[in-house]
Structures are given as structure tokens and as C-alpha cells.
Amino acid sequence: MSTETSAIGDVEGSALYDVDNPAPVIEPPRKRTGKTPKGSRTNFEMYAWLFMRLSGIVLVVLVLGHLLIQLVLDGGVSKIGFAFVAGRWASPFWQMWDLAMLWLAMLHGANGLRTVINDYAERDNTRFWLKMLLYTATVFTVLLGTLVIFTFDPNIR
Amino acid sequence: MATPTLEKADMAPEPEAGFADSPYITATFRIRRFNPEVSDEAQWQDFQIEIDPKERVLDALHKIKWETDGTLTFRRSCAHGICGSDAMRINGKNRLACKTLIKDLNPEKPITIEAIKGLTVLKDLVVDMDPFFQAYRDVMPFLITKGNEPTRERLQSPEDRERFDDTTKCILCAACTSSCPVFWNDGQYFGPAAIVNAHRFIFDSRDEGGEQRLEILNDRDGVWRCRTTFNCTDACPRGIEVTKAIQEVKRALITRRF
Ligand code: HEM
Ligand code: SF4
Ligand code: FES
Numbered sequence: 034m035s036t037e038t039s040a041i042g043d044v045e046g047s048a049l050y051d052v053d054n055p056a057p058v059i060e061p062p063r064k065r066t067g068k069t070p071k072g073s074r075t076n077f078e079m080y081a082w083l084f085m086r087l088s089g090i091v092l093v094v095l096v097l098g099h100l101l102i103q104l105v106l107d108g109g110v111s112k113i114g115f116a117f118v119a120g121r122w123a124s125p126f127w128q129m130w131d132l133a134m135l136w137l138a139m140l141h142g143a144n145g146l147r148t149v150i151n152d153y154a155e156r157d158n159t160r161f162w163l164k165m166l167l168y169t170a171t172v173f174t175v176l177l178g179t180l181v182i183f184t185f186d187p188n189i190r
Numbered sequence: 191m192a193t194p195t196l197e198k199a200d201m202a203p204e205p206e207a208g209f210a211d212s213p214y215i216t217a218t219f220r221i222r223r224f225n226p227e228v229s230d231e232a233q234w235q236d237f238q239i240e241i242d243p244k245e246r247v248l249d250a251l252h253k254i255k256w257e258t259d260g261t262l263t264f265r266r267s268c269a270h271g272i273c274g275s276d277a278m279r280i281n282g283k284n285r286l287a288c289k290t291l292i293k294d295l296n297p298e299k300p301i302t303i304e305a306i307k308g309l310t311v312l313k314d315l316v317v318d319m320d321p322f323f324q325a326y327r328d329v330m331p332f333l334i335t336k337g338n339e340p341t342r343e344r345l346q347s348p349e350d351r352e353r354f355d356d357t358t359k360c361i362l363c364a365a366c367t368s369s370c371p372v373f374w375n376d377g378q379y380f381g382p383a384a385i386v387n388a389h390r391f392i393f394d395s396r397d398e399g400g401e402q403r404l405e406i407l408n409d410r411d412g413v414w415r416c417r418t419t420f421n422c423t424d425a426c427p428r429g430i431e432v433t434k435a436i437q438e439v440k441r442a443l444i445t446r447r448f
Contacts, residue, residue, distance in 0.1 A: 056228075064377040079444065
């Protein structure tokens with residue numbers, strides 16, 4: 034039998050909280066109430082979910098193929114240089130491969146991070162600005178990458 | 191000898207025998223206490239009690255409340271796994287105290303008991319269930335039909351009944367929803383229990399509100415937030431395949447569009 038009394042039963046000195054003045058309770062983040070807005074009636078989240086699975090399947094081929102070519106075959110990473118890149122981008126096939134990988138990985142990663150931000154950023158403002166930062170970075174990277182793939186000049190000095 | 195009783199009478203009187211055969215063990219229950227009328231901080235308190243390990247955690251809580259510390263606060267009603275009031279986090283896993291045997295918890299070590307997560311703790315193991323039931327209400331968990339009411343029972347084939355049998359078993363204990371990491375971080379997510387109860391009507395051949403419910407769960411805070419962690423399936427004391435039910439709702443939404 035325990036001889037202990039309740040651990041929070043007695044408090045030294047004058048109590049900070051009592052029956053008429055209870056301590057604040059800790060509310061969970063973004064609690065659902067009767068005022069929670071009803072759905073938006075769009076299919077955006079469904080398409081985003083589908084896109085994650087479909088782009089994931091394609092990325093398995095693109096990314097593993099990419100890693101194999103860049104890091105394993107033909108002497109591994111030491112062979113990569115300006116000439117190697119120029120040689121591959123001379124072929125429209127590898128241009129398309131890298132373009133698809135750029136777009137899919139960027140949109141997939143950005144959507145994944147959007148999910149993470151929605152999960153963890155509790156305050157509306159924080160969530161909004163983090164997502165704006167994410168979208169800006171994504172658009173910038175995708176456009177810059179696309180530009181480089183199409184305007185790459187092997188004779189540049 | 192014919193019966194154990196006779197056998198026992200045959201044995202030499204051993205004063206210690208009864209004690210050695212005692213099923214009782216000393217187990218430590220480490221309970222997360224919170225009382226806003228005393229302190230704004232929660233803390234762990236250990237209770238050592240002698241108890242038969244074949245008893246349940248709920249029996250241990252009763253013993254502590256009735257014999258050691260009457261201020262210990264928890265919910266229970268049926269004590270037999272039907273009412274869904276005593277879901278709690280026992281050794282880090284959501285379970286019903288009334289369905290968890292002490293011997294299954296390794297009573298050599300202290301057994302931790304705390305309130306389920308993601309809901310406001312009001313006192314000790316009691317949480318505010320309002321947000322949980324709000325999500326439940328928001329999926330319209332009742333039969334919706336069009337047209338005139340039939341003059342007799344709405345019949346259903348055994349196959350049609352089988353389609354949603356699993357999700358009829360829910361007792362609304364919130365073990366699943368309060369085990370979901372997405373719900374912990376964002377209470378706007380409907381959570382597994384609401385989806386389970388929507389599933390129960392979406393796949394009921396007699397119901398005609400399926401489309402409405404699917405539309406509700408197609409929302410930003412609906413099924414697409416599920417990340418398939420399976421915490422809900424592990425937690426459900428009714429053995430409902432919760433994650434599977436959520437995936438079936440996702441599939442119904444996708445096949446509805448394509
Ligand atoms: C290689 C093949 C890949 C596959 C099969 C794949 C598959 C997936 C799937 C199915 C999800 C959704 C998880 C869920 O919602 O539960 C996901 C999430 C995610 N993916 Fe990928 N992915 C791949 C590559 C990538 C790459 C290259 C990146 C980075 C650019 C990336 C970044 C992310 C992020 C940030 C998330 C969100 C994580 C989360 O929801 O917690 N993935 N991935
Ligand atoms: S699905 Fe299972 S864990 Fe979730 S509320 Fe219902 S009975 Fe409890
Ligand atoms: S007390 Fe009713 S389910 Fe445990």
C-alpha cells in the first residue's frame with residue numbers, strides 16, 4: 034500500500050490557484066469548434082495527394098537512374114565535369130529526363146513541404162508567409178533550371 | 191487423491207504456503223496528475239499497490255482511488271469495453287483501462303498512465319472531448335434518406351451489411367484520434383474516429399447521404415491529411431481496421447471523380 038499522499042495535494046505557502054481561481058488549461062493547437070469553417074468544395078487536396086503518389090512512382094525511375102549514371106557508372110563522381118554535362122545535354126533525351134526530374138522533384142518536394150508547413154505552423158500568419166517563401170523558392174528554382182536546360186551553350190567561355 | 195481439496199488436506203500444515211501462492215504482486219503505477227485548482231503544472235506521481243496481475247488497469251485505478259487517493263480523477267462507466275469512456279495512454283500506447291490486463295504490461299517496471307493526447311486535459315486523466323465530438327457531428331453520423339418513409343423495415347442483404355460491418359463496432363473512445371500525430375498538431379483535422387463513423391454510413395446501402403459526407407471529407411481537413419501511420423489501427427480497442435477504412439474513403443473519392 035502506498036504511504037504517499039497526493040503529490041499535488043498540498044502546496045507550501047499561499048496557493049497560487051484555488052477552486053475559484055483555477056490555473057489555465059493547455060488547449061490543443063487549432064481546436065475544432067462549431068465555428069470551424071465548412072469545406073471549400075474543391076478537389077485540390079485530392080489532386081495533390083494523387084500527384085504525390087504518381088510523381089513518386091516516376092521519380093523512382095528518374096532519380097535512381099540519375100544517381101546510377103552520375104555516381105556509379107563510368108568511374109563514378111570523378112568523371113562529372115563541364116564536358117560530361119555538355120555531352121549529355123547534347124541529346125534531347127537527357128534534356129527531357131532532367132527537365133522531368135526537375136519539375137517533378139520540385140513540385141513533389143514543394144507539395145511535401147506544404148504539407149509539413151500545414152501540419153506544424155500553428156499561427157495563420159506564420160503558415161501563410163512560410164508557404165509564400167516556399168512557393169517563391171520553388172517557382173524561382175523551376176524557372177531557372179528550365180532556362181538553363183534549354184539555353185545551355187556548350188561553347189560558352 | 192481424487193480432488194485437489196483432499197490433496198491439500200493431506201499436506202503438512204504450512205503457514206507460509208497460502209502466502210507464497212498468493213497471486214498478488216506489488217506494482218507501481220506512475221500516473222500523470224493535473225489539478226488546475228492547485229497548480230498549473232502536471233506531474234507524475236507513483237502509486238505502489240498490491241494487486242493480482244490478472245486484474246485490469248481500471249481495477250488498479252479503482253484501488254488507488256478508493257483506498258489511497260480519492261482525488262485521482264478518471265472517467266469510466268461500463269468497465270467492460272463498451273461505453274468508450276476510459277481511453278488513456280498506458281505505457282505510451284492508447285488503450286482502454288478496462289480492457290488492459292496488468293500482466294500484459296510488464297508490471298516489473300512502473301506502468302505509466304496519462305491522459306490521451308491532443309485534447310485539453312481538465313483534471314488528471316479527464317480530457318475535454320468536445321472537439322472530438324464536434325468532428326463526429328460534422329460528418330453527419332446518422333441515416334440520411336430521400337423520399338417517403340417506407341411502411342416497413344429497410345431491408346438489407348447480408349453482403350451489403352458486411353460491407354461496413356467493421357466500422358459499426360466503434361464505441362467513440364477517441365483512442366484512435368488521440369493517437370494520430372496529424373491530429374496532435376492540428377485539431378482541425380477530422381481525425382480517424384470521425385472518418386470511421388462517416389465510413390459506416392457512406393458504405394451503407396440504405397443511406398443516401400454518402401455523396402454529402404464524401405464531399406465533407408474531401409475538404410482540406412478531411413481524409414487527404416491522413417499520412418497512413420497506422421497509429422489509429424494499433425490503438426483501436428475494438429480491433430477496427432481504422433487506416434483501411436480511411437483508405438476506402440479515399441478510394442471512393444477518387445473513383446467518384448474518374
Ligand atoms: C524517389 C522516389 C520518391 C517517392 C516514391 C516518393 C513518394 C512520396 C510519397 C508517396 C509521399 C507522400 C507521403 C504521405 O503523404 O504520406 C511523399 C512525401 C514527400 N516527399 Fe517524396 N517521394 C520520392 C522522392 C522525393 C524527392 C526527390 C523529394 C525531394 C525533392 C521528396 C520530398 C518529399 C517531401 C518533402 C514529402 C512530404 C513528407 C511528409 O509528408 O511528411 N520526395 N513522397
Ligand atoms: S475507431 Fe476504435 S479507437 Fe477510434 S473511437 Fe472508434 S472504437 Fe475508439
Ligand atoms: S469503462 Fe466503458 S469502455 Fe472502459
